[in-house]
Amino acid sequence: MYSRSLLYVMLQDEEKTVEIGGGHIKGLIKPPDQLKLTEAELKEKITRVLNTQNPHAPDNIVRWTFKVKMVYLARFINAKSLTEATNLSCVFSPQTTPVEDGGEVEEAGEEDRPDSAASKTDKKEPKITNIFNSCDRATQTLHNPPREINCQTEPPPRSSFSASANQWEIYDAYVQELQKQEKNKEKQKAAPSEKDEKSQKKMMLMETQDIDLNKVSKAAKVLERMVNLNIFDEIAQDFAYYEDPADEFKFPKGTLLPLWKVKYDQAKKLSVTALCWNNKYPDLFGVGMGSYNFCKQGSGMLLFYTYKNCSFPEYIYPTSSGVLCLDIHEERTYLVAVGFYDGSVAVYNLKTEGKEPIYKSTAKTGKHTAPVWQVCWQNDDMDSNHNFYSVSSDGRVVSWTLVKNELVFTDIIRLPVIPAETEETEPAQTPLIACGTSMDFHKQIDYLFLVGTQEGKIYKCKTYSSKILETYDAHHMRVDTVKWNHFHPKVFISCSSDWTIKMWDYTINTPVLTFDLKEPIGDIAWSPYSSTVFAAVTTDGNVHVFDLNINKYEALCQQLVVDKKKAKLTHIAFNPIHPIIIVGDDRGNVNSFKLSPNLRKKPKVRTLTSFHRSISQ
């Protein structure tokens, strides 16, 4: 039916408009073989019914069977084709997705979901899209080009900090903390705040002025010593290591090797009047400068040198009057007792900053009326006050005690009045008072001491009684030095301007040994390492070293150390530890020498047991 009705429609259409040549001619042009029907027949309604019968399907199909060998009429006609076609055309697939899990389905209408939905449905059944009813149309929405908008603020100010935390920095921090805590404790305990402020102000002023001196002084000192060490390197090496090899051949004689020479520019005109080594710091020695000239008396100086820095003294104390003697305390080696030409004594403290002595005796407090020739420290008394003794030409031996802020004096002995010589003199004559010129305390027995006088006598005395135990007629001229032996308890030695050195046993009234050096002797000293070695200096510039163990009559070493015409030697001292001696002259120079091995021989142990004990102390 389809094809026929279609034809009919097409025909009818053609009837409407016909194109002939260039225009439209309206009017019906009937084809010649068309059915000619009457009007009534045209209006007749013909109903058409669609049925499943296929009009074209043949209804008289014959077939041959071989069975019967006949042609027969086939009855069943395929009219099914139409129905199948209609079945196909009526499939309706709904757009709604099948339900998987309850709840998600409501959102299915959204456009975002189809992708996810499609992916989900892929698992179960592929989605069937109807070509006729569904069409995919895609559009590309406009993408805005992505743009970046940044905003930069000002960065916060930064500074890089670096520090190292070593073991020692941590230790330092702890130490500082500890100090702070201690300071806080002290502040809480102590003084009013006003004083602190004032002292702080002073401190500030000091700092701004002397940046260099105060703070750098320690380092500068070290450097100065280093520089000096470099300059005098050879001397330092000699001091430490040189041993004269010629001593083997020259036995028993020895030599003195010159080492450092110290002198201070401002003390050029003064002569060395006293020398003393420091026991605790064996490189430090004190030099007293003054003048022996009776007529020309000026100021003096107290200098302390160390051989580590021989170009400049460590401590300088100018004094108003010439220094004649000095002694350094054995234990408290910062206390120095000094005796002056004007008769006063003073005690200096090396630890304090100022140039003034901490104690000084005045006319009121019992100073001597004549030059003080020797001072000696003694052990602390029972109240543990320091005390020292002094002897002077006014004939008094005085003990001075350092009590708090004062110097308290006690006369120990007045040296006896000596009758005039046996020459004929007038009876009305002023008696001569003995002038003490030297003094020494016994090394083991504390209270026993010797005093040498101007007249050449030596007195043995005790400190606690003013009686003189014994008198020795020692010399014809003044006794310059008297010294006990460091080891032997009975022996002492004395020297004098009468060119002799005499050795005594205190139990015997006459000298045991006498040495005549043919020149006035300035000073003598026992050696600290041997009981038989001592040294003497003479004014002709010679140093004599004796060792009684080896040679009882002659010096082992007699060496000219300064030019005879230029200077006279005045004092000598042995270093307590090192084998060096210092020699002072009247030009203000101090020369140091190293003793060669022959001069340093220690006696064998078989001698006195007390000697052995004193060495081991």
Place this chain on the structure above:
Amino acid sequence: MLTRRIQGQKGVQGIIIVNSEGIPVKTTLDNSSTVQYAGLIHQLVMKARSTVRDIDPQNDLTFLRVRSKKNEIMIAPDKDYFLIVIQNPSD
């Protein structure tokens, strides 16, 4: 005064005092050498001091000597400053 004393010793070529930050405070040499010495030696001293104290924190550097062919540089460090002396020892 101390610096004058050291300067007057034999063979001393110059003295420099440097503060704890490495800036020379006082000197007897010319400017460029001073700055050079100060900068280089400052580092050396810090290193040496650190070494000594790392081994034993209670210990501290006393002085440092650098001996070269031509001269010797001696450095003495202090709390806030350190001193440098250049000496020619064989003069």
